[in-house]
Amino acid sequence: MKPRRQPALALIILFTLFCLSAFIATQNGTAQKKPDAKPSPTPAKELLQVEPVLPSAAPKQTAPANEPTQAPTVDPQKPGTEVDEKIPLITHTDLITFTVTVTDIYGRFVSGLSKNAFSIFDNKEAQDISYFSDDDSPVSVGVIFDVSGSMSGDKVRRARDALAHFIQTSHDRDEYFLIGFNSRAQLLMDRTRDGNAVLDKLTFVQTKNNTALYDACYLGVERVQRGTHGKRALLLISDGQDNNSRYTFNELRRVLKESDVVLYSVGILGGSDIGSSLGMEGQGILDELSGVSGGKAFYPRSPAEMDDIFEQIALELRHQYSIGYRPKSFVNDGKWHRIKVKVSPPRGLPRLFVRNRDGYFAIANPK
Numbered sequence: 001m002k003p004r005r006q007p008a009l010a011l012i013i014l015f016t017l018f019c020l021s022a023f024i025a026t027q028n029g030t031a032q033k034k035p036d037a038k039p040s041p042t043p044a045k046e047l048l049q050v051e052p053v054l055p056s057a058a059p060k061q062t063a064p065a066n067e068p069t070q071a072p073t074v075d076p077q078k079p080g081t082e083v084d085e086k087i088p089l090i091t092h093t094d095l096i097t098f099t100v101t102v103t104d105i106y107g108r109f110v111s112g113l114s115k116n117a118f119s120i121f122d123n124k125e126a127q128d129i130s131y132f133s134d135d136d137s138p139v140s141v142g143v144i145f146d147v148s149g150s151m152s153g154d155k156v157r158r159a160r161d162a163l164a165h166f167i168q169t170s171h172d173r174d175e176y177f178l179i180g181f182n183s184r185a186q187l188l189m190d191r192t193r194d195g196n197a198v199l200d201k202l203t204f205v206q207t208k209n210n211t212a213l214y215d216a217c218y219l220g221v222e223r224v225q226r227g228t229h230g231k232r233a234l235l236l237i238s239d240g241q242d243n244n245s246r247y248t249f250n251e252l253r254r255v256l257k258e259s260d261v262v263l264y265s266v267g268i269l270g271g272s273d274i275g276s277s278l279g280m281e282g283q284g285i286l287d288e289l290s291g292v293s294g295g296k297a298f299y300p301r302s303p304a305e306m307d308d309i310f311e312q313i314a315l316e317l318r319h320q321y322s323i324g325y326r327p328k329s330f331v332n333d334g335k336w337h338r339i340k341v342k343v344s345p346p347r348g349l350p351r352l353f354v355r356n357r358d359g360y361f362a363i364a365n366p367k
Contacts, residue, residue, distance in 0.1 A: 094332075096122075097131065097324040098260060098294065099231060100341055101316055101355045109319040110352055113343065121340040122327050131324030138173035139317050140227025142220040142261075145202060146238035146268070148182040148211040155268045159237045160202045162266075162306040166235065167195035169314035177223045178202075181216035183209040183244050187223060210244035214252045217289065221261050233295070233317055236265045240282025249285065256293040257336075258361055264313045265290045265297040266306070294357035327362075335362050 100118070102110040115132040143163065147156065167176075176198050178189035188201050213236075220234045242249075256263060265286035286297040298313075300306035327337070338359040345352045 094330045095131070095324050095326055096339075096360055097230070097322065098339065098357050098360075099262060099320040099322055100343075101294075101320050102343055103353050103355075105350055105353075109316060110349075111319050113321070113346075117344050117346070118321070118323065119342040119344070120323065120325055121342070122325070123337050124340070125328065127325040127327060129323060129325050131322070133322040134320075135322075136171065136318050137231060137322070138171045138175070138229050139231040139233055140175050140177070140224050140229045141170070141317075142177040142179060142224035142232075142234045143198060144179045144181065144216050144220045144234060144236045144238070145205075146182075146211065146213065146216075146236075147180050147205045147207050149208050150211060150239050150241055151268065152207040155239070156202075156205060156207055158303055158306060159266070159268050160199065161303070162300075162310040163202070163235075163237070164199055165307045166310035166314045167198065169311045170195070171318060175228055177220070177227070179216050179220050179223070180205065181212050182207070184212050185216035185219045187219065190223070191227070211238070211242050212244045212246075213238055213240065213242035213285075214245035214247040214249060217252055217263070218247050218255060221255055221259050224261055225259060231317070231320070231322065232259075232261045234261055234263045234293075235313065236263060236286070236289075237268060238265070238282075238286075239268050240265070240286040242285070253289060253292055256289060257358065258363075259293075260357070261293060262357070263290045263293040263295040265295070266309060266313075267297060267299040268306075269299055269301075292358060294355060296355070331362060333362055336360075337362055 102113065104110055111134060113134070115129055118129065118132075120127040120129060145159070145163075151159075173193065174195075175191055175193050176189065176195060177187070177191060178198050178201055180186055180188045180202075189198060192198065217234065217236060220236075224232045224234060267283060267286050269282075283297070283299060290297040298309040300309050323341075336359055339356065341354045341356050343352050343354050
């Protein structure tokens with residue numbers, strides 16, 4: 001019997017080893033599948049290899065609900081950026097700027113002169129010109145139109161027709177402010193480049209009441225200084241007889257001396273005004289106010305002459321020289337400084353005449 005038990009025992013041992021091997025193989029297979037259910041450490045390392053985000057693809061930051069979102073600022077000095085014309089650019093400076101009109105003995109405008117042809121004196125002290133331009137640049141123009149009772153009859157129609165010639169001759173980029181006045185001054189149109197709109201506004205005006213001329217000019221200086229362009233002018237159309245202003249003549253005269261606004265006056269005189277005391281007084285007022293600003297007063301006697309005068313003013317604005325300098329001994333003391341401009345004509349030209357504002361008060365105001 002013993003010899004038979006040995007084969008049976010061998011079979012039992014072999015079967016046991018076979019089961020043990022199968023169990024071990026099953027456990028190894030299960031162990032190899034478990035890591036698949038967990039994230040592999042290799043992909044985690046790939047997150048460090050992401051390319052840097054470009055500035056244009058940067059995530060936007062959202063402002064909190066209780067804080068307003070700030071608009072991006074625009075640097076007006078950078079090329080390619082546009083500045084809102086309604087926002088004035090303010091800088092404190094001691095640069096003195098003004099316009100100069102040069103004419104010959106026949107009253108014709110002289111253009112094309114170089115900077116070396118001009119000599120600037122500040123209280124008789126020679127100055128170095130730091131800014132010079134003779135470009136045909138646009139102007140901010142304030143049109144001050146008298147619609148008082150003294151302008152009744154044919155005066156308003158004649159003045160409006162002549163104003164059309166002024167607009168036609170002006171620079172196509174000029175901007176206009178329209179101020180009408182009788183007993184009080186009123187801004188009828190604020191900042192427009194549409195000259196026809198200005199004329200349309202004056203089509204059906206009715207002349208009545210008194211004349212607040214000084215108030216209208218004061219308002220004109222205040223409005224046109226907010227203009228877009230560096231060159232600024234007022235075009236006053238009136239008979240020059242003020243009788244209802246809050247501001248006085250001396251107050252307006254000082255404002256014109258302080259500003260860089262040039263006043264051109266066109267006196268619309270009727271038949272009864274010529275030679276009369278009121279007519280002479282009106283002319284004196286317009287002459288003084290225009291002269292102190294560097295402008296000029298005109299008194300046309302006929303519709304044709306009026307058209308020529310308005311065209312002449314428009315041409316003068318387009319043929320002016322813009323000059324600037326920094327006084328060598330500037331002191332912010334508010335004192336009056338007289339400006340003297342001399343021009344040396346090129347060889348072969350006769351004597352030339354210059355017209356500019358008389359001077360300035362030494363105050364470093366915002367320009």
